[in-house]
Amino acid sequence: QSVLAQPPSASGTPGQRVTISCSGSSSNIGSNYVYWYQQLPGTAPKVLIYRNNQRPSGVPDRFSGSKSGTSASLAISGLRAEDEADYFCAAWDDRMSGVMFGGGTKLTVL
Amino acid sequence: QITLKESGPTLVKPTQTLTLTCTLSGFSLSSSEVSVGWVRQPPGKALEWLALIYWNDHKRYSPSLRSRLSISKDTSGNQVVLTMTNMDPVDTGTYYCAHKPSSSEIATDAFDYLGPGALVTVSS
Numbered sequence: 001q002s003v004l005a006q007p008p009s010a011s012g013t014p015g016q017r018v019t020i021s022c023s024g025s026s027s028n029i030g031s032n033y034v035y036w037y038q039q040l041p042g043t044a045p046k047v048l049i050y051r052n053n054q055r056p057s058g059v060p061d062r063f064s065g066s067k068s069g070t071s072a073s074l075a076i077s078g079l080r081a082e083d084e085a086d087y088f089c090a091a092w093d094d095r096m097s098g099v100m101f102g103g104g105t106k107l108t109v110l
Numbered sequence: 111q112i113t114l115k116e117s118g119p120t121l122v123k124p125t126q127t128l129t130l131t132c133t134l135s136g137f138s139l140s141s142s143e144v145s146v147g148w149v150r151q152p153p154g155k156a157l158e159w160l161a162l163i164y165w166n167d168h169k170r171y172s173p174s175l176r177s178r179l180s181i182s183k184d185t186s187g188n189q190v191v192l193t194m195t196n197m198d199p200v201d202t203g204t205y206y207c208a209h210k211p212s213s214s215e216i217a218t219d220a221f222d223y224l225g226p227g228a229l230v231t232v233s234s
Contacts, residue, residue, distance in 0.1 A: 002156055033213075035220040037157075038176055044206060044227045045157065051219065092218035097170045099147065099210070099220045101157040 003028065004089055005100035011108040017077040020105045022089030024070050028100050032092040034072040036065055039086040039104075048087070049074060076107075084109045111188065114146070114207045114225035121231050122197050130228060132190040132207030139165050140187025143212035146222060148192045152203040162210065163190060192221040197232045204229050 012018040022034065034052050037045035047056055049065035052072065064075045068085040072091075076083055089102040118130035132146060136186050139146060147162035162170040171179050180193045184227040190207060208221035 032217045033219050035222070037224075038216075044204075044224050047222050050222055056222075079194045090157070090220040092213075092220055094218075096173065098162060098172060099149075101149075101159065103156045 001073075002103040003096070003100035004091065004092060006087075006089060006102035006105045007101065009106045009108065011110055012079045013110045014079055014081065016079045017075060018107065019076075020074045020080055020087050020107070022074070022102050024072075024091060024100070026070055027095040028093040029067065029072055030070040031094060032037045034065065034067050035057040035090045036074045037088045037090065039088065041085070045088060079109055081109050083107060112209050112223045114209060114223060116205060116207050116225050116228035118205075118228055118230070120229060121233065123234050124198055124232060126197050128197050128201070128204055128230060130192045130207075130230075132192070132225065134188050134190070134209075136188040139163070139183050139190065140185075142153045145210040146183070146190045147208050147210055149206045149208055149221070149224065150203050151206070151227075152200070155203070160194075161192060165212065199232045202230065202232045
């Protein structure tokens with residue numbers, strides 16, 4: 001069971017806006033930065049959002065991150081077929097002294 | 111440009127020890143206030159953090175696997191090695207090494223770069 005809680009699945013139609021939640025505690029999300037990773041089938045995870053809401057160069061502005069208290073969200077607007085992937089959240093945990101991951105959310109574009 | 115690349119055996123037998131090497135490029139563990147960690151992913155499952163080593167040789171381990179793990183870096187700071195003892199079929203999966211940036215005074219970061227991964231199968 002993962003320290004950070006994510007819904008196992010999400011879906012949307014092309015053009016729609018989808019959000020994926022990530023719930024933690026005061027020792028992880030509540031006090032440290034949240035990262036989001038996109039994992040396309042058969043590939044390694046790639047950082048989509050770092051430090052709660054920052055996008056690396058090359059990541060479309062359709063992707064956005066937010067954090068409030070001990071929860072975080074990833075929003076994808078203008079959903080496209082190529083967004084179909086697994087999405088993981090992560091944060092450092094002060095109590096575990098390590099990086100904790102969410103269980104992952106499989107996004108399906110209908 | 112920061113890159114990491116894992117190398118090691120693709121197949122290990124149960125009870126054997128797994129040794130994986132991560133070769134760093136674009137940065138060095140000996141000269142930056144960064145750290146390098148290992149993460150694994152069983153087929154179709156979630157990511158799991160395993161271990162972390164800092165530029166100053168401090169180490170952190172997943173509490174659930176601490177007794178089986180050892181992480182180290184070479185003197186040049188360009189390679190990081192992970193060993194995991196007493197391998198079991200449930201340890202089958204892809205093992206990633208990852209770069210963790212130096213954090214601010216406000217909060218601590220997670221990993222910002224992961225290598226392509228090394229698939230390890232545990233089977234007799």
